[in-house]
Amino acid sequence: MDETASVPVKGNGPALAPETMKRAYKDMLLVRRFEEKAGQLYGMGLIGGFCHLYIGQEAVVVGLGLHMKQGDKSITSYRDHGQMLVAGMTPRGVMAELTGREGGYSRGKGGSMHMFSREKEFYGGHGIVGAQVALGTGLAFANKYRGTDEVAIVYFGEGASSQGQVFESFNLAALHKLPCVYVIENNRYGMGTSIERASASKDLSRNGAAWNIPGRKVDGMDVLAVHQAAQEAIAHCRAGKGPYLLEMETYRYRGHSMSDPAKYRARDEVEEMRRTRDPIETLKAEMAKWGIDPAEMKSIDDDVKAVIADAVDYAKTCPEPDPSELWTDILVEG
Amino acid sequence: MASLILMPALSPTMTEGTIARWTRNPGDAVQSGDVIAEIETDKATMEVEATEDGIFGKIIVDAGTENVAVNTPIAVLLEDGEDSSAADALLTGSSASSANVSSHNEPKADAPVAAAPAAKAIEAEKEWGPTRDITVREALRDAMAAELRRDEDVFLLGEEVAQYQGAYKVSQGLLDEFGEKRVIDTPITEHGFAGMAVGAALTGLKPIVEFMTMNFALQAVDHIINSAAKTLYMSGGQMGCPIVFRGPNGAAARVGAQHSQCFASWYAHVPGLKVVAPWSSADAKGLLRAAIRDPNPVVVLENEILYGQKFPCPEDEDFIVPIGKAKIEREGKDVTLVAFSIMVGVALEAAAKLAEEGIEAEVINLRTIRPLDTETIINSVKKTNRVVSVEEGWPVAGIGSEICTVAVEQAFDWLDAPPARVCGLDIPLPYAANLEKLALPKPDWVVDAVRKLFRD
Known part of the structure; x- marks a missing residue:
């Protein structure tokens, strides 16, 4: 989206320009604070149903977002709040959808798992594991059909990576050289089943190898590493060379959904990740190393906090949808 | 604070739940x-x-x-910077109901049992002038060609649709004219x-997805x-x-259970879909053109046996059939036969036989399954006072169940006999020629069903 992201700084400077680092920091913090609040509102009964938090995985969507431009499309599963915020959808609209209010992106008819923005080219928010991979391949198909250099970023978890339609999609994308960046967010657990117990493929970045789809394994806890990989993958797709596969090694701190007792992993494992690999703390350290004033970071913290507080206020006070909404948007009229 | x-x-x-233990102590x-x-x-x-x-x-509710x-x-x-007195002040000061959970209003909207939204009133069908006899196959091909010419966003994809010219030759010639893009x-x-x-359609493109047969669409359902x-x-x-x-x-004919079933009732069940099922060449051409132009997902249920049959089809270049409007194929005053797809032919044959017995049957070709044109059905039933639905699919929760319910709900006082259904037998379709023949509705079944309505 901005030029600075793709211009490497000369000499021994940081991997990202300071302004871009600040933007990445702000975006990651926005997602983190948003999700913390969502968890809190869920506990208060203001958010219902299923609610899957993105906490821990922020570097993935933020790092890719640095290289997206106007017209690029994205699509993901039900763990979608982070993708929406990075696509530029407002925290107010997303939070109000979570609380099921008329000011939500889907006017309260979608909920946590089903939000979309035509304007921001965000195509959902899909509740069926793996479905977004075939749909996202269609977004890339549309880009190519229209002859643009726009790309589609298609996010899915390692749990979805064994779905049959994922491999059908790889085949179609490779056959038609579709501009599709497949991003496997490998957070190690598909609900409660570890990747070792679910996939015989030990290197998911090679899952497209049969179709010659280039793949790369990336430290998804490090936004600088994600940025570099995203730059390469997106450039590959823009150049018309076909799909690209990124396996992001990441980690979710919270349960699969809010109702996850988390008995399938040791508490120490979670604690260890938070202490040593946290994407926000890692970037903060990098920023400090390159002389970014802590006061500036504090001011970003405060800004984000205010934005989230405003979103929460809005989502709590916005009215519920009118009962007449039951019968709208079933078919396009005319 | x-x-x-x-x-x-x-x-x-x-x-509710039990507080098993606190893992932090006051002051932490x-x-x-x-x-x-x-x-x-x-x-x-x-x-x-x-x-x-x-x-x-401060802990307010103890562990255990x-x-x-x-x-x-x-x-x-x-x-x-705050100490425990702030906690005490908070507890005594407020009623501790800060959760601010909004009251969940019971929806007060009218909740009709009938499907919604109902078919919009559509103006009387236009007269389209001279016709020419063409096969259903040609009609479908012509419809796609016309819409591919009309709108660059329309494209066709499916197994064998291009080089092979269609597994059933429905897309004959389209690759040559429109190219592999x-x-x-x-x-x-x-x-x-x-x-x-579907992903491409969400961006505004208008794909036509051909399933070699609708049986295989189960993989994509x-x-x-x-x-x-x-x-x-x-x-x-x-x-x-x-x-x-x-x-x-x-x-089709002797292709066994996995390749022989009607999905009308499956798709008709789903709000957000439209479902059409053409019988004649005119239906096929007009409905498919309307389906391609429709801004919603439309399932078009064709019939392999009809592909090779010829019917008159208007030659007018703008010919189109509105979705949601049934057609009366034969007028009559004694009984209404409601059918779709290949069963329209069966109903017409039955009507001819009934006429020999002095019973004038009105035959409705539904054309659209969802939204159902209940107005045409009910108007006919009010005239004839009897109704029989005819479908090839299974009886349980079939389209016939819906037709009978609509008749009872909306024309009960006009009915002189209970609504009746003619359906395919409630079995996986067998292969053997004689067994297959016994399993699918034929004109005599319809004649028998109608006779029963007059016997009592």
Whole structure:
């Protein structure tokens, strides 16, 4: 989206320009604070149903977002709040959808798992594991059909990576050289089943190898590493060379959904990740190393906090949808 | 300022739980995300995390307490610099009902049992002038060619649609005229290519997905229903899905159980879809053109046996048939026969036989299954006072069930006999020639069903 992201700084400077680092920091913090609040509102009964938090995985969507431009499309599963915020959808609209209010992106008819923005080219928010991979391949198909250099970023978890339609999609994308960046967010657990117990493929970045789809394994806890990989993958797709596969090694701190007792992993494992690999703390350290004033970071913290507080206020006070909404948007009229 | 920590709901259905233990003590500093307690419900043990940074101030509900209702204050969180007096002040000062949960209003909207939205009133069908006899196959091909010419966003994809010219030769000549960008052969992967087409449609392109037969669409049914039909609603009206899913439906001839079934009732069940089932060449051409232009997902149920049959079709270049409007193929005053697809022919043959007995049957060709043209059905039933539905599919929860219900609900006082159904037998379709013949509706079944209505 901005030029600075793709211009490497000369000499021994940081991997990202300071302004871009600040933007990445702000975006990651926005997602983190948003999700913390969502968890809190869920506990208060203001958010219902299923609610899957993105906490821990922020570097993935933020790092890719640095290289997206106007017209690029994205699509993901039900763990979608982070993708929406990075696509530029407002925290107010997303939070109000979570609380099921008329000011939500889907006017309260979608909920946590089903939000979309035509304007921001965000195509959902899909509740069926793996479905977004075939749909996202269609977004890339549309880009190519229209002859643009726009790309589609298609996010899915390692749990979805064994779905049959994922491999059908790889085949179609490779056959038609579709501009599709497949991003496997490998957070190690598909609900409660570890990747070792679910996939015989030990290197998911090679899952497209049969179709010659280039793949790369990336430290998804490090936004600088994600940025570099995203730059390469997106450039590959823009150049018309076909799909690209990124396996992001990441980690979710919270349960699969809010109702996850988390008995399938040791508490120490979670604690260890938070202490040593946290994407926000890692970037903060990098920023400090390159002389970014802590006061500036504090001011970003405060800004984000205010934005989230405003979103929460809005989502709590916005009215519920009118009962007449039951019968709208079933078919396009005319 | 000090704040209350409330008993959280940790699952969609949790209303209360037991505080198994506190993992922090009053005075401890906590950060957002730190585990502060463990809660047990009848389903699981779960951890409660702090959602704000601060000092863990005071425990209100002790460990071991059972049946603690969701949203009950269970502890106090202090800000840096506050002491426990702030917690006490908070507890005495407020009624501790800060959860601010909005009241959930019961919906007061009218909730009709009938399907919604009903078919919009459509003006009387236009006279289209001179006709020419063409096969249903040619009609379908002509419809696609006309729409491919008319709109650059329309494209066709499916197995064998391009180089092979269509497994049933429906797409004959289209590759030559429109090229491989717009007439696309796919691998035999219905789930993947249907999903890809739906994704393209969400961006505004207008794919026509050909399934070699509708039986294979079962592999893709998740995308037809969950992705195509529901996205408009789930997106609050932002994202429509202008797509056509088409292919031969129902029994062909001796191809066995997996290749012989009618899906009309399956798709008709789904809000967000439109479903059409042409019988004649004019139906096929007019309805398919309307389906391609429709901004919604439309399932077009064709019939392999009809592909080779010739019917008169208007020559007018603008010829189109509105979705949602049934057609009276034969007028009569004694009984209404409601049919669709190949069964329209069966109903017409039955009507001819009944005429020899002095019974004048009115034959309605539904053309659209969803939204159902109940107005045409009910007007006819009010005239004839008897109704028999005729379909090739299975009886249980079939289209006939819907027709009979509509007749009873909306024309009960006009009925002189109970509505009746003629359906395919409730069995997987057998292969043997004699058995297959015994399993599918034929004119005599319809004649018998009508005679029964007059016997009592």
